[in-house]
Amino acid sequence: MTQDKKRHSRKERKKILQSLDLTKVILPIFIGVGVIAFLFYRQFDPAEFEKISWSGSTMIFLVLALLFLFARISFYALRLFILSEKAFSFMKCIQLIFLWEFSSAVSPTNVGGSAVALFILSQEKIGAAKTTAIVIYTIVLDTVFFLFCIPLWVLIFGANILGPDNQAFNSWQITLLSAYGIMFLYGAFFAYGLFVKPQTLQNLLLSISRIGFMSKLKDRIEQLGEDIVVTSKALMQQSFRYHFGAFMSTVGAWSSRFLLIICLIVGIAKSVPLQIWAILELYARIQTLFVMMAVSPTPGGAGFAEILFGNILVDYVPSGISLVVASIWRLMAYYFFLFMGIIIIPQWLRNIIRNRRVKTRNKAKGQTSDQAPQA
Numbered sequence: 453m454t455q456d457k458k459r460h461s462r463k464e465r466k467k468i469l470q471s472l473d474l475t476k477v478i479l480p481i482f483i484g485v486g487v488i489a490f491l492f493y494r495q496f497d498p499a500e501f502e503k504i505s506w507s508g509s510t511m512i513f514l515v516l517a518l519l520f521l522f523a524r525i526s527f528y529a530l531r532l533f534i535l536s537e538k539a540f541s542f543m544k545c546i547q548l549i550f551l552w553e554f555s556s557a558v559s560p561t562n563v564g565g566s567a568v569a570l571f572i573l574s575q576e577k578i579g580a581a582k583t584t585a586i587v588i589y590t591i592v593l594d595t596v597f598f599l600f601c602i603p604l605w606v607l608i609f610g611a612n613i614l615g616p617d618n619q620a621f622n623s624w625q626i627t628l629l630s631a632y633g634i635m636f637l638y639g640a641f642f643a644y645g646l647f648v649k650p651q652t653l654q655n656l657l658l659s660i661s662r663i664g665f666m667s668k669l670k671d672r673i674e675q676l677g678e679d680i681v682v683t684s685k686a687l688m689q690q691s692f693r694y695h696f697g698a699f700m701s702t703v704g705a706w707s708s709r710f711l712l713i714i715c716l717i718v719g720i721a722k723s724v725p726l727q728i729w730a731i732l733e734l735y736a737r738i739q740t741l742f743v744m745m746a747v748s749p750t751p752g753g754a755g756f757a758e759i760l761f762g763n764i765l766v767d768y769v770p771s772g773i774s775l776v777v778a779s780i781w782r783l784m785a786y787y788f789f790l791f792m793g794i795i796i797i798p799q800w801l802r803n804i805i806r807n808r809r810v811k812t813r814n815k816a817k818g819q820t821s822d823q824a825p826q827a
Contacts, residue, residue: 514715525546527701532549599632
């Protein structure tokens with residue numbers, strides 16, 4: 453039995469494939485549109501909307517936002533290109549990133565974007581060990597970026613990263629601390645396992661898997677221990693250039709996400725002076741928003757993101773038009789990937805099925821020739 457087959461049982465493969473079902477786009481779209489419609493009914497101010505000047509400068513910033521959307525895709529593709537050690541072409545990496553983004557946007561909690569990413573990459577022509585290393589290391593890179601930046605922004609801007617003059621301890625600060633605490637725990641877990649004592653962590657996981665009430669998760673916990681050891685060995689063999697390139701492409705991808713929103717706010721609300729310090733503070737506020745989105749109970753943060761946007765960025769975007777800006781942001785940065793998934797996934801699945809049939813035919817031919825009588 454191959455490592456891939458061990459990793460994904462028939463039941464798990466079926467569940468993962470169900471997460472790629474194109475009908476899954478209905479739930480996040482329904483939630484997002486429902487929340488937006490409700491908030492529009494409660495908060496939309498026609499007078500504020502009429503103040504928006506759809507001038508040439510606004511159009512320029514909208515185009516810049518689109519460019520940052522493409523930059524985000526390109527940086528993620530570059531990271532995959534680096535982590536796969538050029539096993540994929542850059543264009544193939546772009547296709548896989550679209551699949552990855554789609555699956556993350558629609559996956560139920562019990563499957564998760566990482567599980568689907570493992571499945572997607574395992575269908576391509578790279579080994580199981582490299583597939584595992586790529587997925588786990590992307591989680592680590594994303595986590596390290598946020599764990600480093602948030603304390604830095606708090607040190608520089610204080611409680612203002614949660615809103616204007618936000619000194620009182622409130623629900624948003626609790627949300628931020630909870631999300632950051634979860635990130636810190638699993639970041640420390642993976643960092644210790646990958647770069648300090650992988651074997652020790654594997655033994656600890658094996659001990660945990662033997663606890664009675666953990667029996668249902670025994671296979672998954674044991675597989676996680678194996679994955680950490682395999683990934684640790686793979687990463688320890690890589691050069692500084694490999695790790696630096698992977699981290700900088702991570703910074704580029706996330707920064708492109710934040711700069712897209714900044715372009716929309718500057719272009720539509722026109723509330724931010726084009727000064728480095730003002731842009732940097734807005735950047736910090738947006739990164740804080742994304743940390744809190746990490747604990748969203750809905751697929752891809754649908755609905756929750758729009759609510760956060762109106763509360764965290766209230767001093768940058770008037771409440772009467774915040775939903776206009778938030779809707780354009782989500783259309784470009786979230787729903788765009790849902791629609792692209794609808795286009796790309798059928799072709800990708802056809803290619804996977806065709807390749808499997810060719811492989812099966814070639815294997816059958818090989819067996820037939822081996823059984824043929826010798827002259």
